[in-house]
Amino acid sequence: MDAALDCFVERGFYGTAMPQIAEKAGVAAGTIYHYFDSKEALVNALYRSWKTVVAQRVFMKFPQEASVREQFRVMWHEMIAFAMEEPRAFAFIELHNHASYLDAESVAVDRNLKDFARGVIQLAQTQGLIKPVDATVLMELSFGAFVGMMRAHWERRIELTPEVIAKAEEACWDTVSAHPGTPA
């Protein structure tokens, strides 16, 4: 249900009432329960659905054979592209704290993408291209920087032109690179 996304983005899980979602969707309140067992089931389905979309995009576009620098760039731009095309979905999955109602499966879907990214980093570390720091830390720093930028964009505190995006990507590469500042 796409209406649920709107509601959850705006007021969070607990702040959203099922009748509100139903109204925005143009259906009766009871109808939702034909498709989802409960409010939690709905939010988890929504979360998994969008997390999977992101993962699909990143996995599909990931250039296995390209250089690490290029791989980083592609992943980064893919996530930006998603965040720009589906701002509400991005805000929902990344700008809210879901800890208290996500089920095991949703958590697993989330870990999937992060594990993949960490794997890429770890591989690159063996080649000396990435800083010799715990890969999870680097991944979180890098992803956190990205999320921070997108949050500012969501709150209209910055404007993301292609140039800004490119510069920000370089800056994030510097975050993880073993040889930052080196021309791509």
Place this chain on the structure above:
Amino acid sequence: MDAALDCFVERGFYGTAMPQIAEKAGVAAGTIYHYFDSKEALVNALYRSWKTVVAQRVFMKFPQEASVREQFRVMWHEMIAFAMEEPRAFAFIELHNHASYLDAESVAVDRNLKDFARGVIQLAQTQGLIKPVDATVLMELSFGAFVGMMRAHWERRIELTPEVIAKAEEACWDTVSAHPGTPA
């Protein structure tokens, strides 16, 4: 009310019931209303209170005369120190999306610290020490990286040893530095 912090951290604003807070605080539900007009007033007071603590720490310790590199390091460590000493407060103010219930004053307090950080960055940019990118973007990237790391720490996905912290700080400096990789 310190009990409110616990509750809000765990389940967010809408997910927390006033009686829950009262019980955790060991007082009657009605008592809270002697000190706060409403649940919203409470969450705003809490938010402002802790945001102010962070701002105080950063402002007090900020080395006006030191090098930009040193200034960055101090600010970063000051925030880390706060996040480690008051993990719940940090999780509350940075790991949740407060957009729908913060009042104007709370928003202003938040902007205060960010404006300060941006000012520091802008000044350093005139000296050519920081990347020539929109200062807000750099600030959000850097702060976002920090928050991302702390979120991973909060979720026990990474462990923050002094060494990891130092390395992470360097990585974040590389994010904004015009000459990353240069020894401090």
Place this chain on the structure above:
Amino acid sequence: MDAALDCFVERGFYGTAMPQIAEKAGVAAGTIYHYFDSKEALVNALYRSWKTVVAQRVFMKFPQEASVREQFRVMWHEMIAFAMEEPRAFAFIELHNHASYLDAESVAVDRNLKDFARGVIQLAQTQGLIKPVDATVLMELSFGAFVGMMRAHWERRIELTPEVIAKAEEACWDTVSAHPGTPA
């Protein structure tokens, strides 16, 4: 909701709890809110509904062509009939002070009937049949006398036999008549 009438009559608007109404109606408390937005909406709907019933009765039965004396008698007996047939409704709309929660529309409905009655009096004054006193004053005196009698009846301090009613009607006619005491 007819149960609301019972409750409001007995303890007034503020003295009545929604759950009490729900219980008396044999429904759940929440059910009331499918039909009325709030307690105030409920009391206003109830007030308007009954005021309209009274107005309808008086308007329908009003003998446009009859003598003023006959018109007065008809209006008076129509109101008595209503008060006797629907004692709770009458007690609710006339024996309570609604000032603090009636909305504009409810006030308008009320004014409707009083304007009509005043108009009748004013017309009769031009014929010299009614005392040359401000029509509103006469109307309020007359209606007040009626309400006073009904209040005493409600409180079981008097018994209203047909004979008493007829005598009271005559007395009230004397109140407004320019030639009281004249045989009808």
Place this chain on the structure above:
Amino acid sequence: MDAALDCFVERGFYGTAMPQIAEKAGVAAGTIYHYFDSKEALVNALYRSWKTVVAQRVFMKFPQEASVREQFRVMWHEMIAFAMEEPRAFAFIELHNHASYLDAESVAVDRNLKDFARGVIQLAQTQGLIKPVDATVLMELSFGAFVGMMRAHWERRIELTPEVIAKAEEACWDTVSAHPGTPA
């Protein structure tokens, strides 16, 4: 407590909170309980106090030796005078339905004045000066007319000039008089 009068007049007994009364009185909430055992005790004390004032006025001024017509006039004007001098007190005791919280003593005080008035009427009836109708009915009609007029005055729907008051008094006399329309 004079502040209580203001509150009760405006929103009734159940609609008024003790802290509101305390605030308006400029004292602490607890202070009220030094003088009154409960909210009900307070409202009953207030009711009795003012009812007694009215009774005192009427009894004191009642011209035992004068004509019935004069007695009626005096009682009527005495009540008008009270209602004009203490409009809030009058509105409180006569414009609200107190049935659900008045105690036995308060009811007795009320009955006192009405019994007196009825006695006067009954005596006059033996002289053939008053209509041969149940005395209580006549008394309620007359008093109801008075209250109706004062309610309209309270709601600013009429203006009570001395002339209007005199005319209204005559009209009310006609209500009860066995020979209405006869010059005083």
Place this chain on the structure above:
DNA sequence: AATGAATGAGGCTTCATTCAT
């Protein structure tokens, strides 16, 4: 005597969920 913080029951209202249609 006066205070006002504290209480906790209870009031109004919302909401996730059910179920007869």
Place this chain on the structure above:
DNA sequence: GATGAATGAAGCCTCATTCAT
């Protein structure tokens, strides 16, 4: 499959009352 009225527990908040100061 879809509806939406109904439910009743639970949420936010108020309030009469108490009591330590």
